[in-house]
Amino acid sequence: MNLAIREALLTFRRWPALSLLSITTIAFALFVVGLFALVALNLRNTLRSIEERVEIVMYLTRGTPIEIATVAIEDIEAFPEVASVVYITEEEALLRASEELVEFQGIFSELETNPLPASLEVQLLPGFRNTESAQVVAERLSGFAFAEDIRYGQDWVEKLDRLRRVAGIVGLLIGGAFALASVIIIGTTIRMSVLQRAHEISIMRLVGATDGFVRRPFLVEGGLKGALGGLAAVGLNFAAFYTINRTLFEVSFFSFGQAALIVLFGLALGLIASATSVGRHLRKV
Protein backbone atom coordinates (compact mmCIF):
# COMPACT_ATOMS: atom_id res chain seq x y z
CA MET A 1 0.00 0.00 0.00
CA ASN A 2 2.90 2.35 0.81
CA LEU A 3 4.21 1.85 -2.70
CA ALA A 4 0.78 2.66 -4.14
CA ILE A 5 0.68 5.93 -2.17
CA ARG A 6 4.26 6.75 -3.20
CA GLU A 7 3.49 6.01 -6.85
CA ALA A 8 0.34 8.13 -6.70
CA LEU A 9 2.23 11.03 -5.14
CA LEU A 10 4.99 10.62 -7.72
CA THR A 11 2.37 11.21 -10.41
CA PHE A 12 1.63 14.58 -8.86
CA ARG A 13 5.34 15.42 -8.83
CA ARG A 14 6.01 14.17 -12.36
CA TRP A 15 3.00 15.78 -14.00
CA PRO A 16 2.08 18.74 -11.79
CA ALA A 17 0.26 20.62 -14.58
CA LEU A 18 -1.94 17.66 -15.52
CA SER A 19 -2.62 16.88 -11.87
CA LEU A 20 -3.55 20.49 -11.17
CA LEU A 21 -5.78 20.53 -14.23
CA SER A 22 -7.52 17.35 -13.04
CA ILE A 23 -8.09 18.71 -9.56
CA THR A 24 -9.35 22.03 -10.92
CA THR A 25 -11.77 20.31 -13.28
CA ILE A 26 -13.03 18.06 -10.50
CA ALA A 27 -13.26 21.06 -8.17
CA PHE A 28 -15.42 22.99 -10.63
CA ALA A 29 -17.67 20.01 -11.33
CA LEU A 30 -18.12 19.42 -7.62
CA PHE A 31 -18.48 23.15 -7.03
CA VAL A 32 -21.57 23.13 -9.25
CA VAL A 33 -22.89 20.07 -7.41
CA GLY A 34 -22.10 21.85 -4.14
CA LEU A 35 -23.73 25.04 -5.31
CA PHE A 36 -26.87 23.12 -6.11
CA ALA A 37 -26.70 21.37 -2.75
CA LEU A 38 -26.37 24.81 -1.14
CA VAL A 39 -29.50 26.02 -2.97
CA ALA A 40 -31.34 22.86 -1.95
CA LEU A 41 -30.18 23.26 1.63
CA ASN A 42 -31.39 26.85 1.84
CA LEU A 43 -34.64 25.98 0.10
CA ARG A 44 -35.18 23.18 2.60
CA ASN A 45 -34.46 25.52 5.51
CA THR A 46 -36.92 28.05 4.12
CA LEU A 47 -39.58 25.41 3.55
CA ARG A 48 -39.02 24.12 7.06
CA SER A 49 -39.57 27.57 8.54
CA ILE A 50 -42.73 27.93 6.45
CA GLU A 51 -43.85 24.48 7.54
CA GLU A 52 -43.49 25.56 11.16
CA ARG A 53 -46.42 27.88 10.47
CA VAL A 54 -48.80 25.17 9.25
CA GLU A 55 -51.67 25.07 11.70
CA ILE A 56 -55.35 24.18 11.71
CA VAL A 57 -57.90 26.58 13.07
CA MET A 58 -61.26 25.26 14.26
CA TYR A 59 -63.87 28.01 14.69
CA LEU A 60 -66.34 27.20 17.43
CA THR A 61 -70.11 27.68 17.25
CA ARG A 62 -71.07 30.83 19.10
CA GLY A 63 -71.97 30.07 22.69
CA THR A 64 -69.88 26.93 23.05
CA PRO A 65 -69.16 26.66 26.80
CA ILE A 66 -65.47 26.87 27.74
CA GLU A 67 -65.76 23.59 29.72
CA ILE A 68 -66.70 21.72 26.53
CA ALA A 69 -63.87 23.42 24.65
CA THR A 70 -61.42 22.42 27.42
CA VAL A 71 -62.48 18.76 27.21
CA ALA A 72 -62.14 18.92 23.41
CA ILE A 73 -58.62 20.37 23.74
CA GLU A 74 -57.58 17.34 25.82
CA ASP A 75 -59.06 15.01 23.16
CA ILE A 76 -57.36 16.87 20.28
CA GLU A 77 -54.00 16.96 22.06
CA ALA A 78 -54.19 13.18 22.22
CA PHE A 79 -54.15 12.97 18.38
CA PRO A 80 -50.83 11.50 17.23
CA GLU A 81 -50.29 14.35 14.74
CA VAL A 82 -50.93 17.16 17.18
CA ALA A 83 -48.24 19.10 19.04
CA SER A 84 -50.40 21.61 20.90
CA VAL A 85 -53.83 23.23 20.99
CA VAL A 86 -54.44 26.83 21.99
CA TYR A 87 -57.88 28.17 22.88
CA ILE A 88 -58.54 31.67 21.53
CA THR A 89 -61.51 33.38 23.07
CA GLU A 90 -63.78 35.74 21.09
CA GLU A 91 -62.17 38.71 22.85
CA GLU A 92 -58.65 37.54 22.09
CA ALA A 93 -59.63 37.05 18.45
CA LEU A 94 -60.92 40.63 18.25
CA LEU A 95 -57.82 42.02 19.94
CA ARG A 96 -55.54 40.12 17.60
CA ALA A 97 -57.54 41.26 14.56
CA SER A 98 -57.37 44.89 15.61
CA GLU A 99 -53.62 44.56 16.16
CA GLU A 100 -52.93 42.81 12.88
CA LEU A 101 -55.35 44.78 10.72
CA VAL A 102 -54.33 48.27 11.78
CA GLU A 103 -56.17 49.92 8.87
CA PHE A 104 -59.53 48.61 10.18
CA GLN A 105 -58.83 49.65 13.79
CA GLY A 106 -61.57 52.34 13.63
CA ILE A 107 -64.23 49.88 12.53
CA PHE A 108 -63.21 47.40 15.26
CA SER A 109 -63.51 50.06 17.96
CA GLU A 110 -66.99 51.05 16.81
CA LEU A 111 -68.40 47.49 16.88
CA GLU A 112 -71.23 46.96 19.33
CA THR A 113 -70.98 43.19 19.31
CA ASN A 114 -67.93 41.01 18.64
CA PRO A 115 -68.47 39.25 15.29
CA LEU A 116 -65.45 36.99 15.68
CA PRO A 117 -65.91 33.46 17.00
CA ALA A 118 -63.75 31.67 19.53
CA SER A 119 -61.37 29.14 18.02
CA LEU A 120 -58.93 26.32 18.70
CA GLU A 121 -55.52 26.69 17.02
CA VAL A 122 -54.06 23.27 16.43
CA GLN A 123 -50.27 23.00 15.90
CA LEU A 124 -49.05 19.83 14.19
CA LEU A 125 -45.97 17.87 15.13
CA PRO A 126 -42.93 18.09 12.76
CA GLY A 127 -43.33 15.39 10.12
CA PHE A 128 -47.11 15.89 10.05
CA ARG A 129 -47.00 19.42 8.66
CA ASN A 130 -48.23 18.42 5.23
CA THR A 131 -51.49 18.39 3.28
CA GLU A 132 -52.39 14.79 4.02
CA SER A 133 -51.98 15.05 7.79
CA ALA A 134 -53.66 18.46 7.95
CA GLN A 135 -56.60 17.03 6.01
CA VAL A 136 -56.87 13.96 8.25
CA VAL A 137 -56.81 16.09 11.41
CA ALA A 138 -59.31 18.58 9.90
CA GLU A 139 -61.72 15.76 9.08
CA ARG A 140 -61.43 14.41 12.60
CA LEU A 141 -62.09 17.90 14.01
CA SER A 142 -65.18 18.31 11.88
CA GLY A 143 -66.69 15.45 13.93
CA PHE A 144 -67.03 17.77 16.92
CA ALA A 145 -70.59 19.06 17.13
CA PHE A 146 -69.47 22.61 18.02
CA ALA A 147 -67.15 22.92 15.03
CA GLU A 148 -68.44 25.83 12.97
CA ASP A 149 -65.68 25.89 10.38
CA ILE A 150 -62.22 24.42 9.91
CA ARG A 151 -59.40 26.15 8.02
CA TYR A 152 -55.89 24.97 7.43
CA GLY A 153 -54.80 26.96 4.41
CA GLN A 154 -55.31 23.94 2.19
CA ASP A 155 -54.23 25.82 -0.93
CA TRP A 156 -50.87 27.02 0.22
CA VAL A 157 -50.16 23.83 2.15
CA GLU A 158 -50.69 21.94 -1.11
CA LYS A 159 -48.54 24.45 -3.03
CA LEU A 160 -45.83 24.12 -0.43
CA ASP A 161 -45.96 20.37 -0.78
CA ARG A 162 -45.75 20.59 -4.55
CA LEU A 163 -42.82 23.02 -4.39
CA ARG A 164 -40.95 20.72 -2.03
CA ARG A 165 -41.55 17.72 -4.29
CA VAL A 166 -40.46 19.62 -7.40
CA ALA A 167 -37.36 20.91 -5.60
CA GLY A 168 -36.54 17.35 -4.55
CA ILE A 169 -36.91 15.93 -8.06
CA VAL A 170 -35.04 18.81 -9.75
CA GLY A 171 -32.33 18.50 -7.11
CA LEU A 172 -31.94 14.81 -7.72
CA LEU A 173 -31.89 15.24 -11.50
CA ILE A 174 -29.45 18.15 -11.64
CA GLY A 175 -27.31 16.76 -8.83
CA GLY A 176 -27.28 13.36 -10.54
CA ALA A 177 -26.37 14.90 -13.90
CA PHE A 178 -23.50 16.86 -12.38
CA ALA A 179 -22.32 13.85 -10.40
CA LEU A 180 -22.28 11.85 -13.64
CA ALA A 181 -20.40 14.65 -15.37
CA SER A 182 -17.89 14.62 -12.51
CA VAL A 183 -17.39 10.86 -12.92
CA ILE A 184 -16.79 11.34 -16.65
CA ILE A 185 -14.34 14.21 -16.06
CA ILE A 186 -12.43 12.36 -13.35
CA GLY A 187 -12.50 9.21 -15.49
CA THR A 188 -11.05 11.13 -18.42
CA THR A 189 -8.27 12.71 -16.40
CA ILE A 190 -7.38 9.35 -14.87
CA ARG A 191 -7.54 7.80 -18.33
CA MET A 192 -5.02 10.40 -19.52
CA SER A 193 -2.84 9.47 -16.60
CA VAL A 194 -3.27 5.76 -17.40
CA LEU A 195 -2.36 6.32 -21.06
CA GLN A 196 0.63 8.39 -20.04
CA ARG A 197 1.76 5.51 -17.89
CA ALA A 198 0.85 2.74 -20.33
CA HIS A 199 4.55 1.97 -20.84
CA GLU A 200 5.05 1.69 -17.10
CA ILE A 201 1.96 -0.50 -16.74
CA SER A 202 3.23 -2.87 -19.45
CA ILE A 203 6.57 -3.13 -17.61
CA MET A 204 4.77 -3.69 -14.31
CA ARG A 205 2.87 -6.58 -15.82
CA LEU A 206 5.99 -8.04 -17.42
CA VAL A 207 7.79 -8.19 -14.11
CA GLY A 208 4.84 -9.90 -12.47
CA ALA A 209 2.60 -7.23 -11.00
CA THR A 210 -0.96 -8.39 -10.44
CA ASP A 211 -3.84 -6.35 -11.85
CA GLY A 212 -4.71 -5.33 -8.30
CA PHE A 213 -1.21 -4.01 -7.81
CA VAL A 214 -1.32 -2.05 -11.08
CA ARG A 215 -4.73 -0.66 -10.15
CA ARG A 216 -3.85 0.50 -6.63
CA PRO A 217 -1.74 3.61 -7.39
CA PHE A 218 -4.41 4.80 -9.83
CA LEU A 219 -7.13 4.28 -7.24
CA VAL A 220 -5.10 6.26 -4.71
CA GLU A 221 -4.46 8.93 -7.35
CA GLY A 222 -8.14 9.10 -8.35
CA GLY A 223 -9.33 9.12 -4.75
CA LEU A 224 -6.82 11.80 -3.83
CA LYS A 225 -7.70 13.96 -6.82
CA GLY A 226 -11.40 13.52 -6.07
CA ALA A 227 -10.94 14.40 -2.39
CA LEU A 228 -8.72 17.41 -3.18
CA GLY A 229 -11.21 18.50 -5.83
CA GLY A 230 -13.98 18.10 -3.24
CA LEU A 231 -12.01 20.16 -0.75
CA ALA A 232 -11.42 22.90 -3.31
CA ALA A 233 -15.13 22.75 -4.21
CA VAL A 234 -16.06 23.32 -0.56
CA GLY A 235 -13.72 26.32 -0.60
CA LEU A 236 -15.32 27.69 -3.77
CA ASN A 237 -18.77 27.11 -2.31
CA PHE A 238 -17.75 28.98 0.81
CA ALA A 239 -16.53 31.87 -1.34
CA ALA A 240 -19.90 31.90 -3.15
CA PHE A 241 -21.76 31.71 0.17
CA TYR A 242 -19.66 34.52 1.62
CA THR A 243 -20.24 36.76 -1.41
CA ILE A 244 -24.02 36.15 -1.47
CA ASN A 245 -24.21 36.70 2.27
CA ARG A 246 -22.31 39.99 2.02
CA THR A 247 -23.96 41.40 -1.08
CA LEU A 248 -27.40 39.86 -1.59
CA PHE A 249 -29.18 38.13 1.28
CA GLU A 250 -28.54 35.89 4.22
CA VAL A 251 -28.11 32.23 3.42
CA SER A 252 -26.82 29.30 5.41
CA PHE A 253 -23.72 27.20 4.67
CA PHE A 254 -23.04 23.49 5.03
CA SER A 255 -22.41 22.03 8.45
CA PHE A 256 -19.00 20.42 8.99
CA GLY A 257 -20.54 17.00 8.36
CA GLN A 258 -22.14 18.14 5.09
CA ALA A 259 -18.87 19.70 3.89
CA ALA A 260 -17.05 16.47 4.76
CA LEU A 261 -19.71 14.63 2.78
CA ILE A 262 -18.80 16.66 -0.35
CA VAL A 263 -15.13 15.74 0.11
CA LEU A 264 -16.12 12.09 0.61
CA PHE A 265 -18.35 12.31 -2.45
CA GLY A 266 -15.35 13.58 -4.45
CA LEU A 267 -13.26 10.73 -3.08
CA ALA A 268 -15.91 8.18 -4.03
CA LEU A 269 -16.30 9.66 -7.52
CA GLY A 270 -12.51 9.59 -7.95
CA LEU A 271 -12.36 5.96 -6.90
CA ILE A 272 -15.22 4.91 -9.17
CA ALA A 273 -13.82 6.82 -12.14
CA SER A 274 -10.28 5.47 -11.74
CA ALA A 275 -11.45 1.90 -11.16
CA THR A 276 -13.45 2.12 -14.41
CA SER A 277 -10.62 3.71 -16.42
CA VAL A 278 -7.85 1.39 -15.24
CA GLY A 279 -10.11 -1.64 -15.49
CA ARG A 280 -10.90 -0.78 -19.10
CA HIS A 281 -7.20 -0.31 -19.91
CA LEU A 282 -6.19 -3.56 -18.21
CA ARG A 283 -8.82 -5.50 -20.09
CA LYS A 284 -7.48 -4.09 -23.37
CA VAL A 285 -3.78 -4.82 -22.85
Next chain:
Amino acid sequence: MIRFQKVFRAYGKNLALRDVTLHVRKAEFVFLTGHSGAGKSTILRLIYADQLPTQGEVRISGFRTDTLSNRDIAKLRRRLGIVFQDFRLLTDRTTEENIAFALEVTGSRRSIIGPKVTRVLTQVGLIQKAQQYPNELSGGEQQRVAIARALVNDPFVILADEPTGNLDERATRGIFQLLRDINANGTAVVMATHNLELVRQTHYRSVELQDGVIVFDSAVDEQLEETVR
Protein backbone atom coordinates in the same frame (compact mmCIF):
# COMPACT_ATOMS: atom_id res chain seq x y z
CA MET B 1 10.54 -27.07 -17.85
CA ILE B 2 9.09 -25.33 -20.93
CA ARG B 3 7.10 -27.57 -23.22
CA PHE B 4 5.21 -26.72 -26.41
CA GLN B 5 2.98 -29.51 -27.65
CA LYS B 6 1.60 -29.16 -31.17
CA VAL B 7 1.09 -25.43 -30.73
CA PHE B 8 -0.73 -23.28 -33.27
CA ARG B 9 -1.09 -19.55 -32.85
CA ALA B 10 -3.22 -17.50 -35.20
CA TYR B 11 -3.59 -13.71 -35.56
CA GLY B 12 -6.86 -13.39 -37.40
CA LYS B 13 -6.42 -15.47 -40.52
CA ASN B 14 -2.61 -15.53 -40.29
CA LEU B 15 -0.90 -18.42 -38.61
CA ALA B 16 2.13 -17.19 -36.66
CA LEU B 17 3.00 -20.66 -35.37
CA ARG B 18 2.15 -24.00 -36.90
CA ASP B 19 2.35 -27.31 -35.09
CA VAL B 20 5.28 -26.28 -32.90
CA THR B 21 6.57 -28.92 -30.51
CA LEU B 22 9.49 -27.78 -28.40
CA HIS B 23 11.03 -28.71 -25.08
CA VAL B 24 13.45 -26.43 -23.25
CA ARG B 25 15.28 -28.12 -20.41
CA LYS B 26 16.54 -26.75 -17.14
CA ALA B 27 19.63 -24.54 -17.50
CA GLU B 28 19.61 -24.93 -21.28
CA PHE B 29 20.65 -22.13 -23.66
CA VAL B 30 18.46 -22.05 -26.74
CA PHE B 31 18.72 -19.71 -29.72
CA LEU B 32 15.56 -19.01 -31.69
CA THR B 33 16.50 -17.93 -35.19
CA GLY B 34 14.64 -17.10 -38.37
CA HIS B 35 13.64 -14.11 -40.43
CA SER B 36 11.34 -11.37 -39.17
CA GLY B 37 7.82 -12.68 -38.67
CA ALA B 38 9.00 -16.28 -38.50
CA GLY B 39 7.43 -16.71 -35.06
CA LYS B 40 10.38 -16.22 -32.66
CA SER B 41 8.74 -13.48 -30.61
CA THR B 42 5.43 -15.37 -30.62
CA ILE B 43 7.16 -18.32 -28.95
CA LEU B 44 8.54 -16.02 -26.26
CA ARG B 45 5.16 -14.32 -25.77
CA LEU B 46 3.52 -17.72 -25.38
CA ILE B 47 6.09 -18.61 -22.70
CA TYR B 48 5.39 -15.51 -20.61
CA ALA B 49 1.66 -15.98 -21.24
CA ASP B 50 1.21 -12.64 -22.95
CA GLN B 51 -0.60 -14.74 -25.52
CA LEU B 52 -2.22 -18.12 -25.37
CA PRO B 53 -2.06 -20.87 -27.96
CA THR B 54 -4.93 -21.06 -30.43
CA GLN B 55 -4.48 -24.81 -30.45
CA GLY B 56 -2.17 -27.20 -28.59
CA GLU B 57 -0.66 -26.54 -25.19
CA VAL B 58 2.19 -24.64 -23.61
CA ARG B 59 3.35 -25.91 -20.22
CA ILE B 60 5.69 -24.00 -17.96
CA SER B 61 6.97 -26.04 -15.00
CA GLY B 62 4.07 -28.41 -15.61
CA PHE B 63 1.32 -25.76 -15.64
CA ARG B 64 -0.70 -25.16 -18.81
CA THR B 65 -0.66 -21.43 -19.53
CA ASP B 66 -4.21 -21.45 -20.91
CA THR B 67 -5.57 -22.58 -17.55
CA LEU B 68 -3.81 -19.93 -15.49
CA SER B 69 -5.73 -17.08 -13.87
CA ASN B 70 -4.45 -13.50 -14.22
CA ARG B 71 -2.98 -13.74 -10.73
CA ASP B 72 -1.22 -17.00 -11.61
CA ILE B 73 0.18 -15.42 -14.79
CA ALA B 74 1.59 -12.58 -12.66
CA LYS B 75 3.16 -15.17 -10.34
CA LEU B 76 4.59 -17.05 -13.33
CA ARG B 77 6.20 -13.89 -14.69
CA ARG B 78 7.95 -13.33 -11.37
CA ARG B 79 9.82 -16.56 -12.06
CA LEU B 80 10.81 -15.48 -15.58
CA GLY B 81 13.21 -12.75 -16.62
CA ILE B 82 12.22 -10.93 -19.79
CA VAL B 83 14.58 -8.78 -21.87
CA PHE B 84 13.69 -6.82 -25.02
CA GLN B 85 15.53 -5.19 -27.86
CA ASP B 86 14.23 -1.75 -26.79
CA PHE B 87 15.23 -2.30 -23.12
CA ARG B 88 11.87 -1.12 -21.76
CA LEU B 89 13.29 0.87 -18.89
CA LEU B 90 11.49 3.59 -16.98
CA THR B 91 13.23 6.72 -18.15
CA ASP B 92 12.32 8.78 -15.12
CA ARG B 93 13.94 6.36 -12.69
CA THR B 94 17.56 5.66 -11.92
CA THR B 95 19.26 2.36 -12.71
CA GLU B 96 18.81 1.28 -9.12
CA GLU B 97 15.14 2.30 -9.05
CA ASN B 98 14.42 0.46 -12.30
CA ILE B 99 15.73 -2.77 -10.81
CA ALA B 100 14.10 -2.22 -7.42
CA PHE B 101 10.80 -1.67 -9.26
CA ALA B 102 10.72 -5.35 -10.28
CA LEU B 103 10.99 -6.34 -6.62
CA GLU B 104 8.56 -3.70 -5.38
CA VAL B 105 5.78 -4.88 -7.65
CA THR B 106 6.13 -8.39 -6.23
CA GLY B 107 5.72 -6.98 -2.73
CA SER B 108 9.30 -7.62 -1.54
CA ARG B 109 10.33 -6.06 1.75
CA ARG B 110 12.58 -2.98 1.64
CA SER B 111 15.23 -4.75 3.69
CA ILE B 112 15.55 -7.36 0.92
CA ILE B 113 15.41 -4.98 -2.04
CA GLY B 114 18.63 -3.05 -1.35
CA PRO B 115 21.01 -6.03 -1.09
CA LYS B 116 19.39 -7.81 -4.06
CA VAL B 117 19.71 -4.74 -6.29
CA THR B 118 23.38 -4.34 -5.28
CA ARG B 119 24.00 -8.02 -6.03
CA VAL B 120 22.60 -7.89 -9.59
CA LEU B 121 24.19 -4.52 -10.33
CA THR B 122 27.54 -6.03 -9.39
CA GLN B 123 26.75 -9.08 -11.52
CA VAL B 124 26.07 -6.97 -14.62
CA GLY B 125 28.98 -4.62 -13.88
CA LEU B 126 26.98 -1.45 -13.31
CA ILE B 127 27.39 -0.82 -9.61
CA GLN B 128 29.08 2.52 -10.39
CA LYS B 129 26.09 3.66 -12.42
CA ALA B 130 23.38 2.91 -9.86
CA GLN B 131 22.28 6.53 -9.59
CA GLN B 132 22.25 7.31 -13.29
CA TYR B 133 19.18 7.61 -15.45
CA PRO B 134 18.71 5.47 -18.60
CA ASN B 135 19.37 8.43 -20.93
CA GLU B 136 22.76 8.87 -19.27
CA LEU B 137 23.75 5.30 -20.18
CA SER B 138 24.93 3.73 -23.45
CA GLY B 139 22.73 1.19 -25.26
CA GLY B 140 24.81 -1.69 -23.94
CA GLU B 141 24.56 -0.34 -20.40
CA GLN B 142 20.82 0.10 -20.69
CA GLN B 143 20.51 -3.51 -21.81
CA ARG B 144 22.59 -4.54 -18.81
CA VAL B 145 20.13 -2.71 -16.57
CA ALA B 146 17.28 -4.58 -18.27
CA ILE B 147 19.10 -7.87 -17.69
CA ALA B 148 19.74 -6.95 -14.07
CA ARG B 149 16.03 -6.24 -13.68
CA ALA B 150 15.25 -9.60 -15.26
CA LEU B 151 17.69 -11.34 -12.92
CA VAL B 152 16.70 -9.74 -9.66
CA ASN B 153 13.81 -12.10 -8.98
CA ASP B 154 16.09 -15.16 -9.46
CA PRO B 155 14.26 -16.49 -12.53
CA PHE B 156 14.62 -20.05 -13.79
CA VAL B 157 14.75 -18.78 -17.35
CA ILE B 158 15.70 -15.55 -19.12
CA LEU B 159 13.63 -14.81 -22.22
CA ALA B 160 15.56 -12.44 -24.46
CA ASP B 161 13.88 -11.03 -27.54
CA GLU B 162 16.62 -9.67 -29.85
CA PRO B 163 18.59 -8.36 -26.87
CA THR B 164 21.49 -7.23 -29.07
CA GLY B 165 19.38 -5.89 -31.92
CA ASN B 166 20.03 -2.25 -31.03
CA LEU B 167 23.67 -2.63 -30.01
CA ASP B 168 27.03 -2.23 -31.70
CA GLU B 169 29.39 -5.17 -32.03
CA ARG B 170 31.31 -4.51 -28.84
CA ALA B 171 28.18 -4.08 -26.73
CA THR B 172 26.68 -7.16 -28.40
CA ARG B 173 29.66 -9.25 -27.33
CA GLY B 174 29.40 -7.91 -23.79
CA ILE B 175 25.67 -8.64 -23.49
CA PHE B 176 26.07 -12.08 -25.01
CA GLN B 177 28.87 -12.90 -22.59
CA LEU B 178 26.70 -11.74 -19.73
CA LEU B 179 23.86 -14.05 -20.84
CA ARG B 180 26.36 -16.92 -21.12
CA ASP B 181 27.58 -16.25 -17.59
CA ILE B 182 24.03 -16.21 -16.31
CA ASN B 183 23.39 -19.51 -18.07
CA ALA B 184 26.59 -20.97 -16.62
CA ASN B 185 25.16 -20.22 -13.17
CA GLY B 186 22.19 -22.50 -13.91
CA THR B 187 19.57 -20.18 -15.40
CA ALA B 188 18.10 -21.26 -18.72
CA VAL B 189 18.20 -18.70 -21.54
CA VAL B 190 15.89 -18.59 -24.55
CA MET B 191 17.19 -15.95 -26.93
CA ALA B 192 15.55 -14.85 -30.16
CA THR B 193 18.11 -13.39 -32.53
CA HIS B 194 18.92 -12.50 -36.10
CA ASN B 195 22.61 -12.54 -35.33
CA LEU B 196 23.78 -15.88 -36.76
CA GLU B 197 27.37 -14.97 -35.92
CA LEU B 198 26.53 -15.36 -32.24
CA VAL B 199 24.88 -18.70 -32.91
CA ARG B 200 27.91 -20.01 -34.78
CA GLN B 201 30.30 -18.90 -32.03
CA THR B 202 28.91 -21.40 -29.56
CA HIS B 203 27.57 -24.93 -29.42
CA TYR B 204 24.29 -23.95 -27.85
CA ARG B 205 21.09 -25.41 -29.15
CA SER B 206 19.55 -23.47 -32.00
CA VAL B 207 15.99 -23.69 -33.26
CA GLU B 208 15.23 -22.19 -36.63
CA LEU B 209 11.75 -21.05 -37.56
CA GLN B 210 10.34 -20.34 -40.97
CA ASP B 211 6.81 -19.03 -41.42
CA GLY B 212 5.82 -20.32 -38.00
CA VAL B 213 7.23 -23.81 -38.47
CA ILE B 214 10.33 -25.23 -36.81
CA VAL B 215 12.54 -26.19 -39.74
CA PHE B 216 15.67 -26.97 -37.77
CA ASP B 217 16.40 -27.91 -34.16
CA SER B 218 20.03 -28.70 -33.46
CA ALA B 219 19.10 -30.85 -30.46
CA VAL B 220 16.79 -33.06 -32.50
CA ASP B 221 19.11 -33.20 -35.51
CA GLU B 222 22.14 -34.10 -33.39
CA GLN B 223 20.11 -36.84 -31.74
CA LEU B 224 19.08 -38.04 -35.18
CA GLU B 225 22.68 -38.06 -36.35
CA GLU B 226 23.71 -40.08 -33.30
CA THR B 227 20.90 -42.58 -33.92
CA VAL B 228 21.93 -42.95 -37.56
CA ARG B 229 25.54 -43.48 -36.49
